[in-house]
Structure formats: structure tokens, C-alpha cells
Amino acid sequence: MxxxxxxxxxxxxxxxxxxxxxxxxxxxxxxxxxxxxxxxxxxxxxxxxxxxxxxxxxxxxxxxxxxxALDAVLQEMRDDLDQAEPGNVTDAVRTWFDHYEQFGDVVIANLADEHDPAVAPVVRIGRERHRERVETVLEPQLRRFAAGERERVVNALVCMSDVYTWKLLRRDMQRPRHEAEATLEMMINSVLGDS
Known part of the structure; x- marks a missing residue:
């Protein structure tokens, strides 16, 4: 026994x-x-x-x-977004759109509810990680900008690649994904001087 x-x-x-x-x-x-x-x-x-x-x-x-659960979701998101090769704008846009197609609507709803003390930290983490992601994935292009100019360029890139831009293109304007991605890629390349 x-x-x-x-x-x-x-x-x-x-x-x-x-x-x-x-x-x-x-x-x-x-x-x-x-x-x-x-x-x-x-x-x-x-x-x-x-x-x-x-x-x-x-x-x-x-x-x-x-x-x-949030820790697990954030790690999964980070792993998915890390698929883009640094310096490859097409890859970066694709991974952002993959992410937004899956989570964008919930992210937008969370942003609308960010005054809630339970939601505010999630929104803050999301904003910080988005900026880090922009700087990491576009680092090869960002090297050519002087410090002050680089900050302005990063700010522009963060705004352009934000979930609200995805929402505007995909939900509000109802553009097909491939067209929305091409639009964002054009905007990013324009700011980076790669168009």
C-alpha cells in the first residue's frame, strides 16, 4: 500500500x-x-x-x-512582434498588422477605458513596448539621424505605426489589409527618407 x-x-x-x-x-x-x-x-x-x-x-x-494571464499575453505579443528582421520595413509592418488584426479591437477598447486603474498599467506597458519595438526594428535606419532629429523621427514612426492608424485604415476606411500595409509602409519610408 x-x-x-x-x-x-x-x-x-x-x-x-x-x-x-x-x-x-x-x-x-x-x-x-x-x-x-x-x-x-x-x-x-x-x-x-x-x-x-x-x-x-x-x-x-x-x-x-x-x-x-496578462504576463503570458504580453510575452506572446512580444514573441510575435520579434519576428520582424531589424531594418526590414515590410516585415515590421506585417508583424504590426498581424498583431493588430488579432488584438487591435481589444487594444482600442482598452485605450478608451484607460482611466480605469486596472487598465491604466496595461495601456502604459503597451505604449512603452510599442515605442521600444519601433526603435528596435527600425534601428538600422535610425542610426543616420542626429539625436534631436532622431527623437522627432521616432515620435513620427510611433504615431504612424500605432493601433489608431491601423484602425483608421482597416476599420474606418475599410481598406483591404494589403493596401493598408502598403500605405503604412509608404508613410514609414517617407519619414525615413527611403521612398
Missing amino acids: KSARPYTMRARAASAESTRSRVLEAAVQQLKGRLRSDIRLNDVASQADVTVQTVLRLFGSKAELFRR
């Missing part, structure tokens, strides 16, 4: 970890498609096929669950 106990404990631990992963993945999927303020623990529990009590037992609180 004693030999069965360690096996049972390992099986329970594996089952608990599997459940924890399922709950976290459900929270990640919810965050990708909806505003955090619109997501209830019942939504996550139902998607993970567990009870709300199980979610709370595993993560302690809704805030902790969503903190971990």
Missing part, C-alpha cells in the same frame, strides 16, 4: 498542474478577446471546465489570475 501513495501524490500533483494550466490558458484566451473589466471568473471557470472555487484555490484571487 505504501508504494501506491507516492504514485497517487504524483498523479494528483500532475492533475492539479494540468488544471492550473487549463485555467490560466482560459484566462489568456479571455484577455485576448475581451476587456478585463468584462471578464468574470465564471467565464474563465466555465471555459476551463472547473468551478470558480477551483480558480480561486489555484490562484488566490481574480487579480492574481489576471496578472499571470
Whole structure:
């Protein structure tokens, strides 16, 4: 009987970890498609096929669950955006549009709700990472600008490649993706002097 106990404990631990992963993945999927303020623990529990009590037992609180889920979403976004080869404007535009096509509508909704203390840090992180991304992916072109001019060029590039530009082209003007990407690429190359 004693030999069965360690096996049972390992099986329970594996089952608990599997459940924890399922709950976290459900929270990640919810965050990708909806505003955090619109997501209830019942939504996550139902998607993970567990009870709300199980979610709370595993993560302690809704805030902790969503903190971990947000970390996972942000890492996934960073990995996706890192696919662009530095200096390749076409790649940069493609990865931004890949990202915006998947998350743009939720990002726009979050921006509209950024006064909410739970949303404000997410928006701040998004803005910081977007600027970092612009500077990283376009670094080869940015090297030729003097410090003061470089700052103005980066500001222009951050504005041009922002989610609001995607929204204007894709949602408001209803341009096909390939045309919207070509427009953004033209704008970026114009500012960089590569047109």
C-alpha cells in the first residue's frame, strides 16, 4: 500500500498542474478577446471546465489570475512582434498588422477605458513596448539621424505605426489589409527618407 501513495501524490500533483494550466490558458484566451473589466471568473471557470472555487484555490484571487494571464499575453505579443528582421520595413509592418488584426479591437477598447486603474498599467506597458519595438526594428535606419532629429523621427514612426492608424485604415476606411500595409509602409519610408 505504501508504494501506491507516492504514485497517487504524483498523479494528483500532475492533475492539479494540468488544471492550473487549463485555467490560466482560459484566462489568456479571455484577455485576448475581451476587456478585463468584462471578464468574470465564471467565464474563465466555465471555459476551463472547473468551478470558480477551483480558480480561486489555484490562484488566490481574480487579480492574481489576471496578472499571470496578462504576463503570458504580453510575452506572446512580444514573441510575435520579434519576428520582424531589424531594418526590414515590410516585415515590421506585417508583424504590426498581424498583431493588430488579432488584438487591435481589444487594444482600442482598452485605450478608451484607460482611466480605469486596472487598465491604466496595461495601456502604459503597451505604449512603452510599442515605442521600444519601433526603435528596435527600425534601428538600422535610425542610426543616420542626429539625436534631436532622431527623437522627432521616432515620435513620427510611433504615431504612424500605432493601433489608431491601423484602425483608421482597416476599420474606418475599410481598406483591404494589403493596401493598408502598403500605405503604412509608404508613410514609414517617407519619414525615413527611403521612398
